[in-house]
Amino acid sequence: MQVYWSRSRERSCAVASVRDVTFELLRAHGLTTIFGNPGSNELPFLAGLPDDFRYLLGLHEGVVLAMADGYAQARRGPALVNLHAAAGTGNAMGQLTNSVYSHSPLVVTAGQQVRSTVGQEVMLANVDAAALPRPLVKWSSEPASAEDVPRTISQAIHTATLAPQGPVYVSVPYDDWQAQSSVEARHLLSRTTVTAAALTTPQLADLAAMLDRAERPVLILGPDVDATAANDHAVALADALAAPAWIAPSASRCPFPTRHPAFRGVLPAGVKAISDLLAGHDLVLVVGAPVFRYHQYDPGRYLPEGTRLVHLTVDPGEAARAPMGDAIVCDLADTLARLAAAVTPGRRAALVPLPPIPTPRPASAGRLHPEEVFAVLRDTAGADTVWVTESTSTTGAFWAQADLREPGSYYFPASGGLGFGLPAAVGVQLADPDRQVVALVGDGSANYGITALWTAARYRIPVIFVILRNGTYGALRWFAQVLGAGETPGLDIPDIDFTALAAGYGVTGVTVSSRTALVEAVTDALAAGEPRLIQVDTDLTTP
Structure with a gap:
């Protein structure tokens, strides 16, 4: 039953469930897209999802969180995440570090065991739920009663979106959803909060x-x-x-x-x-x-x-x-x-601009230099392209070749938490469908969020994923030099075939090792109207 609050329907309002009111509240704030990976505690909330809501399934909670992060940043508005109890929350917390420092307004919800059993620490109880995501989140809560769930979620939405924006967390016992809501909850549906901090x-x-x-x-x-x-x-x-x-x-x-x-x-x-x-x-x-x-x-x-x-x-x-x-x-x-x-213009001499974009550095046999990869992508994809990057050893090469003109054209993990690039690109493309999104991801980073390919394929989200494969954790090799650490174990990851992995998740992929082949692959991907993956073997560079 969907109940719409109105004075003429106070009788219906009086019997509205917590779940009905919560969906009305989410509608009022435009939170009708849910990024999630469900568990048993979440099923009572998700079962019979209203037709005007859409559910984006991710195969790992870190991917779910990063997709929502990209979506929230690109739309400049909040995104709703639904995780599974403590286990799902824990899996997402690595990506939560990025959301904190990008000021991403994420409303993260998690299912909790039946309220009467929480203190017994039964299976899948979220022990001390409000404390779990701290200190990362801006605010965290588990409502003290079922009746307070809608107000708590309202507080979460407003807290996430008030400056400075940031992620918040609410744990809800799953039997709360069918409890009766208070008629006074109608006030939540029309509330607004704004920040007004203009200089005098x-x-x-x-x-x-x-x-x-x-x-x-x-x-x-x-x-x-x-x-x-x-x-x-x-x-x-x-x-x-x-x-x-x-x-x-x-x-x-x-x-x-x-x-x-x-x-x-x-x-x-x-x-x-x-x-x-x-x-x-x-x-x-x-x-x-x-x-x-x-x-x-x-x-x-x-x-x-x-x-x-x-x-x-x-x-x-x-x-x-x-x-x-x-x-x-x-x-x-x-x-x-x-x-x-x-300010008073004309007080200083005009600036001399930087030199033109440099000619990309030459590559070794059978590989491309990252600068050449970025130059080809820049010239082929077009000026309106959105770049989601997570290739930490090639950041210098990217900025050397970049021609970014429009707002909302570049996203990078704000706290260095790997696993952001692939799923965030999916979220950005979902929020900004009129611009082409290209994900530039290193082979080390790609493994942290590889299941995002399945979501892109499942929902036909036409991101172009470019995997720069150099067979090692390049940024760590650079840091080993900075720290004088010498040779360190565990830095090489050779022979991963990302085109084969992509095929398994339903995404067409191709491997290229020349400029001509890269231009052809990018041109084909731009025309495909579906997600594509391009694996490029590249020289090792430093940040």
Whole structure:
């Protein structure tokens, strides 16, 4: 029975089940796509799924979570995940690390055993369910009563979508779904919550004056610029200031067009390396990124002598934990738009753009250099392509060849959790069907999320999966050099045939080892209208 709340139907409302009300609540928030992998605890919620809901099955919970992550990021809105108790939650938590740092608004639900048996720790009970996904999730709960389930899920949705966005978790005992809901739950269906954190007029004037006074300002832009569709405002500010623009280190999205005259590249992820590149700049404006997401240990001064840093962020946590600079928690799109209009243009000489895209490096016999692979894909797939990348040893090669112009064109695992690329590409394509999605995934990373191929085939989601096969964990080989670790066991993974694996999951695949064959394979894949996999044997490169 589906019950629609209205004053004329208060009698029906009075007997509506928790499950009926919850589906109405999910509809109200546009959460009619469910990413899941079911277990016994979840069946009472899923049985007889309403016709206007669709269920996307993933064969592993990590894949499920990453698909939902890509979907939420691409649609700039929440996504609903349904997992199985503690076991399913545990399998998904590796991917949850990426969702935290990409500020992905995921509403993750999990089934729990019958409420009266939870304390006995019977089979498939989620012991201390609310504590399980912490500290990764933004908020976590198991309702204290069946009647409180709809309100708890409402709280989860609003918490996930309020700034800073992020994943939340709700565990629901499976006998709660058929319990009677309160008539007062009708208020949940029309509730809205918004964040309004615009700069005051004096704050804006002070910031604009500070930028005007600076002799050599520089912009460092992060993923939240792209997540809030503030890219054009960032360009306008860079143009007005004649300031170079860098992408923040450990970039999970692309906030700035990579062939704009102001673009300077992606910052490295080390303290000294960043400080060296900022030398000579008197004011650093960081927008939509942590200060900073370092990776390799590279000790040095946080900032050059005489350099001031100002941080604009949607995340109070990022603002509070930064080791230097002054922070303002605000709406990024509004702030950048107003700031671009408030600063005084023409105060500095025009920037000299970077050199043109370099000629790809030559490859060895029987293999392609990753730069050549990315050049072919760039020229063949077109400027509107969306790139989901998880080939960590080829990031430098990718950015050297990239020509990213539009918002929402690039996604990368925000916390380095492998297994993101293949399933996230499926989620992004589902949310953005009018653009072609290409997944660029290393052979090491691909094994973590390979079952995403089945979902792509099952639902005919036309992602082009490109597997760059070099037979080793290339990023780890580079780190072994950085750390002076020498030769280390467990770094080689030779002879994996991804075309055979793809065929087993229902995806047509082909192996290529020349530029001509790659162009032909990409052209065929673009015309296929279904998922395709291209395996390319590549030279080993470093990040």
